Amino acid sequence: MEKIRLQVDGVDLEVEPGTTVKEAAEMAGVKIPALCSHPKLAPYGACRLCLVKIDGMRGYPSSCTTPAAEGMKVTTLDPELQELRRGILEMLLSDHPNVCISCEREGDCDEIRAALRKAPQPTGCRYCPKDGRCELQEAVDLIGVDKDMILPFEPEKPDFKSPFFDRDPNLCILCGRCVRICDEIRGVGALSFVDRGRNSMVATAFNKPLEELGCRFCGACVDACPTGSLIERANKWAGPPERIVTTTCPYCSMGCEIGLGEREDELLRVRPAEGSQLCVRGRFGLDFVSDPRRLNRPQVRKGGKLVEKSWDEALDIAADRLKDFRGRKFALVASPSCTNETLYLLKRFAEEVMDSENVLVFDPAVPAPSWAEDVSLEDVRAARSILVVGDPGETHPALELAVRSAVKGGADLLVISPFFSSLASKSAFWIRPKPGTESIVLTGLARPVIERGLQKESADRAENLSTFIAQIREIDLDEAAKISGVSKEEMVKADEVLAENEPIILVAGLSQETMDAASNLSLLLGRRIIAPGVHANSRGASDLLPVAGDVQDLMRAGEVEAAYIVGAKIPEELLSSLKFLVVQDLFLEGFEDEADVVLPAASFAESDGCFTSFDGRRRQLMRAVSARGGSKPDWRIVAELAKKMGGENFDYERAEEVGAEIDRHLGDRKRPEPRFVLPCLSEPTRADDDRPLLLVARPWLYHFGTGIRTGKVPDLRRLTKDEVVEMNPADLSALGVLSGEKVVLDSDRGRIVVTVKADRRVPAGTVHARATAGMDALLPEVFPGQIRTCAVRVVRSDV
Amino acid sequence: MEHKIREMVRDADGSRGELIPLLQKVQSEFGYISQEAVEAIAEEMSLSESRIYGVATFYSEFRLQRPGEHRVKVCMGTSCYLRGGKVLMERTVQTLGIRPGETTPDGKFSLERVACVGCCARSPVVVVDDEVHAKVSSSKLDRIVKNLGGES
Ligand code: SF4
Ligand code: SF4
Ligand code: SF4
Ligand code: SF4
Ligand code: FES
Ligand code: FES
Numbered sequence: 001m002e003k004i005r006l007q008v009d010g011v012d013l014e015v016e017p018g019t020t021v022k023e024a025a026e027m028a029g030v031k032i033p034a035l036c037s038h039p040k041l042a043p044y045g046a047c048r049l050c051l052v053k054i055d056g057m058r059g060y061p062s063s064c065t066t067p068a069a070e071g072m073k074v075t076t077l078d079p080e081l082q083e084l085r086r087g088i089l090e091m092l093l094s095d096h097p098n099v100c101i102s103c104e105r106e107g108d109c110d111e112i113r114a115a116l117r118k119a120p121q122p123t124g125c126r127y128c129p130k131d132g133r134c135e136l137q138e139a140v141d142l143i144g145v146d147k148d149m150i151l152p153f154e155p156e157k158p159d160f161k162s163p164f165f166d167r168d169p170n171l172c173i174l175c176g177r178c179v180r181i182c183d184e185i186r187g188v189g190a191l192s193f194v195d196r197g198r199n200s201m202v203a204t205a206f207n208k209p210l211e212e213l214g215c216r217f218c219g220a221c222v223d224a225c226p227t228g229s230l231i232e233r234a235n236k237w238a239g240p241p242e243r244i245v246t247t248t249c250p251y252c253s254m255g256c257e258i259g260l261g262e263r264e265d266e267l268l269r270v271r272p273a274e275g276s277q278l279c280v281r282g283r284f285g286l287d288f289v290s291d292p293r294r295l296n297r298p299q300v301r302k303g304g305k306l307v308e309k310s311w312d313e314a315l316d317i318a319a320d321r322l323k324d325f326r327g328r329k330f331a332l333v334a335s336p337s338c339t340n341e342t343l344y345l346l347k348r349f350a351e352e353v354m355d356s357e358n359v360l361v362f363d364p365a366v367p368a369p370s371w372a373e374d375v376s377l378e379d380v381r382a383a384r385s386i387l388v389v390g391d392p393g394e395t396h397p398a399l400e401l402a403v404r405s406a407v408k409g410g411a412d413l414l415v416i417s418p419f420f421s422s423l424a425s426k427s428a429f430w431i432r433p434k435p436g437t438e439s440i441v442l443t444g445l446a447r448p449v450i451e452r453g454l455q456k457e458s459a460d461r462a463e464n465l466s467t468f469i470a471q472i473r474e475i476d477l478d479e480a481a482k483i484s485g486v487s488k489e490e491m492v493k494a495d496e497v498l499a500e501n502e503p504i505i506l507v508a509g510l511s512q513e514t515m516d517a518a519s520n521l522s523l524l525l526g527r528r529i530i531a532p533g534v535h536a537n538s539r540g541a542s543d544l545l546p547v548a549g550d551v552q553d554l555m556r557a558g559e560v561e562a563a564y565i566v567g568a569k570i571p572e573e574l575l576s577s578l579k580f581l582v583v584q585d586l587f588l589e590g591f592e593d594e595a596d597v598v599l600p601a602a603s604f605a606e607s608d609g610c611f612t613s614f615d616g617r618r619r620q621l622m623r624a625v626s627a628r629g630g631s632k633p634d635w636r637i638v639a640e641l642a643k644k645m646g647g648e649n650f651d652y653e654r655a656e657e658v659g660a661e662i663d664r665h666l667g668d669r670k671r672p673e674p675r676f677v678l679p680c681l682s683e684p685t686r687a688d689d690d691r692p693l694l695l696v697a698r699p700w701l702y703h704f705g706t707g708i709r710t711g712k713v714p715d716l717r718r719l720t721k722d723e724v725v726e727m728n729p730a731d732l733s734a735l736g737v738l739s740g741e742k743v744v745l746d747s748d749r750g751r752i753v754v755t756v757k758a759d760r761r762v763p764a765g766t767v768h769a770r771a772t773a774g775m776d777a778l779l780p781e782v783f784p785g786q787i788r789t790c791a792v793r794v795v796r797s798d799v
Numbered sequence: 800m801e802h803k804i805r806e807m808v809r810d811a812d813g814s815r816g817e818l819i820p821l822l823q824k825v826q827s828e829f830g831y832i833s834q835e836a837v838e839a840i841a842e843e844m845s846l847s848e849s850r851i852y853g854v855a856t857f858y859s860e861f862r863l864q865r866p867g868e869h870r871v872k873v874c875m876g877t878s879c880y881l882r883g884g885k886v887l888m889e890r891t892v893q894t895l896g897i898r899p900g901e902t903t904p905d906g907k908f909s910l911e912r913v914a915c916v917g918c919c920a921r922s923p924v925v926v927v928d929d930e931v932h933a934k935v936s937s938s939k940l941d942r943i944v945k946n947l948g949g950e951s
Binding site: 188189204426 | 834837845846847848849850851852853856857858859863
């Protein structure tokens with residue numbers, strides 16, 4: 001498209017069509033005061049601070065809502081404009097704490113008296129938790145105010161507490177950024193302007209707590225707020241950090257960039273890196289780093305008890321014992337939250353020092369097919385059509401946001417999910433199979449594609465095509481419709497929508513069969529598929545440590561006698577035949593009775609290194625604080641242990657040296673030729689007469705993996721503490737149970753007491769649950785992170 | 800009630816522009832817009848509860864509390880306003896301890912502001928439970944409230 005030429009304060013500019021006058025001015029280096037506009041949000045034009053003059057236009061248009069046009073001549077600064085702005089600002093400030101702004105000796109407080117910070121409510125900037133990042137202050141600096149014109153202000157409205165952050169309406173300037181970002185970007189709409197005129201304020205429906213209104217505690221509203229009105233509670237009064245260290249979120253595989261605010265070697269708080277949008281885990285879920293329960297000193301079991309030792313002693317003991325278990329008798333178990341550096345050294349340790357191929361990365365993720373090319377978040381945002389299987393809102397929130405932004409841009413969104421989710425509710429095409437039959441629907445979808453010749457060229461070059469087609473043609477669609485509850489017509493219609501473009505197929509948190517069926521469909525429809533790993537470095541782990549043999553089987557069969565477990569938790573049954581166990585982690589949970597040597601590891605915030613995110617990109621970890629207690633970074637511990645056992649070439653000073661070696665080692669990875677996986681339509685878990693309901697436990701945003709890290713976050717613990725399940729009202733009344741009552745859930749593995757709520761969105765015959773530590777008692781031993789199901793009986797509880 | 804509201808939403812075909820007429824219908828059916836009503840509308844229309852609440856509180860015609868046993872409407876039409884309606888409203892707010900649109904905690908009174916009820920000649924006017932009281936003074940207002948069992 002043609003560029004637009006205009007003039008701002010006498011400077012000639014060329015900008016893209018669609019640029020606002022304000023953005024154009026910024027390109028010319030002109031800063032226009034502005035309080036309501038935000039780079040992520042649509043133009044709004046509420047505060048009127050950004051007004052300018054444009055030759056030939058009447059009045060003073062707001063530059064944030066006025067598109068740049070050919071030949072425009074814009075004036076952003078003259079006495080008249082400043083006067084108008086000053087008037088607006090003074091009006092704002094008369095209803096805002098202003099003692100500091102109107103103080104004659106503003107800024108001299110340090111000389112007058114030491115700062116008093118623990119004010120219950122800010123009365124001025126000095127007592128405000130915004131800590132000088134305030135855009136209102138900035139506007140005052142740019143425009144200037146007549147200090148005598150500002151009336152004294154008394155805070156009159158009480159503030160609101162939510163998990164993680166507070167809302168102080170006295171500091172609110174009604175710019176609407178919070179309301180808009182929650183709605184436009186996050187798709188939640190938990191906040192709104194309520195009431196009118198003078199009483200107008202930002203609030204929730206009937207002042208309900210945010211958690212009852214679908215708020216996901218992403219903190220986007222807090223980050224968008226130009227003032228201290230919305231502010232995180234963690235270290236609220238502690239003042240600003242000394243520096244912000246940009247690093248990578250340690251939870252899911254999205255690799256979001258986060259900024260760790262550090263002062264005096266303490267983590268003060270987390271903020272998203274410039275322009276990024278986080279979820280509650282990355283934004284507010286990092287308390288585990290400074291948790292007092294973290295392992296501090298190496299320990300060694302002596303006479304049945306763990307006793308503290310120096311690093312040297314503990315490593316000597318570990319080295320000495322491990323020597324007896326070289327070869328098949330040794331297994332290494334690593335977590336996909338370890339950095340590439342750690343994983344690589346662990347692999348070398350197993351192979352070179354322990355002479356063993358038994359390396360197990362304990363990962364619940366079902367990876368994308370190995371032929372799949374990487375699809376990035378930018379690709380998702382630009383997609384014309386997307387098929388989502390599962391609920392990335394719970395597992396991979398950053399991916400959900402990207403899908404949302406594609407939909408805003410006009411992409412078709414199809415969702416296959418038995419359950420309600422925020423994406424499903426926004427989708428024009430929501431396919432609701434019976435729980436556990438997603439793979440049957442996906443295989444069913446292949447049939448109309450083939451019959452109508454809708455497949456793309458990409459399908460022709462894949463292995464197995466003809467056998468696959470033959471098998472698909474044999475599929476009885478009526479039968480598939482019966483099992484899954486999705487009609488033939490619906491499948492045909494879905495195919496028509498999908499085949500219009502090359503859809504991105506996105507599979508999150510589901511089984512291998514679902515993955516296979518989805519990858520077949522994607523081969524037919526253009527080969528764009530994403531199956532993001534559960535953990536921060538799932539992708540790095542599968543690149544570096546391709547699964548070799550089934551270590552779990554060996555362990556179950558009792559062939560493994562010694563293990564070195566780094567950052568992972570594994571089922572107890574795998575530990576039973578061990579004679580010697582080294583555990584290296586932040587917390588000992590789960591191994592209190594089994595570990596023989598315990599090595600305290602440094603957290604992500606205390607380590608350098610990198611993760612590989614779901615899209616194959618390298619994400620850097622930067623050390624923000626020094627290792628807590630006596631812990632050390634994982635990679636360093638592995639290298640030291642290896643050296644003690646005579647390993648060669650384990651002398652590294654810094655993580656980067658390991659990184660450089662990995663690059664040489666990995667080289668160019670060759671992708672195998674794409675191939676169809678022959679479909680197998682296995683029956684889903686069924687309820688039976690004895691246990692007539694199907695319990696489906698879905699991964700949950702607030703409880704990550706085993707919950708060891710998220711469980712250290714007080715507000716996350718509060719949000720997850722009640723064990724609640726949902727059932728269809730019809731099922732509930734058949735049982736004679738009222739919504740809100742306690743019931744016993746009973747599976748063939750165990751029983752627990754939970755509160756049950758009626759929810760019309762839950763399919764009949766199903767108990768909808770969140771994967772929590774409590775649910776583990778009922779469910780089969782599949783790694784948390786995947787949807788898990790089992791048959792249950794629901795009995796009224798008389799407690 | 801929830802069921803009825805869901806039906807109303809479906810009749811109104813659920814598209815976004817229909818929110819205000821829908822709220823009007825709900826109010827005329829039930830007398831006010833309850834928390835349950837907002838929840839049901841939100842679910843049926845895929846709108847957020849806060850958004851609906853925001854719209855409902857923006858227009859003075861909507862009530863978000865169950866009306867009291869006695870509904871006190873103070874006229875704020877031009878004629879009444881000019882002849883003491885404003886003072887009367889302030890007095891009522893003081894006497895009942897609630898703002899327009901609210902209901903006393905004991906459920907006895909609710910207060911509304913109305914625009915011209917067609918009795919300008921006898922302004923200022925207060926309508927209590929459909930009975931029009933004309934030329935109301937502050938003391939007359941207190942009497943009316945007292946007769947209905949309120950303190951003043
Ligand atoms: S919000 Fe900004 S202007 Fe208001 S008190 Fe805080 S720092 Fe000062
Ligand atoms: S935390 Fe996120 S979801 Fe909650 S109100 Fe703020 S923006 Fe909305
Ligand atoms: S709370 Fe902050 S973002 Fe929201 S309207 Fe007020 S000042 Fe703006
Ligand atoms: S989406 Fe994933 S990577 Fe991003 S902040 Fe949330 S947990 Fe961290
Ligand atoms: S920034 Fe332009 S009107 Fe507020
Ligand atoms: S203005 Fe009050 S009755 Fe007409």
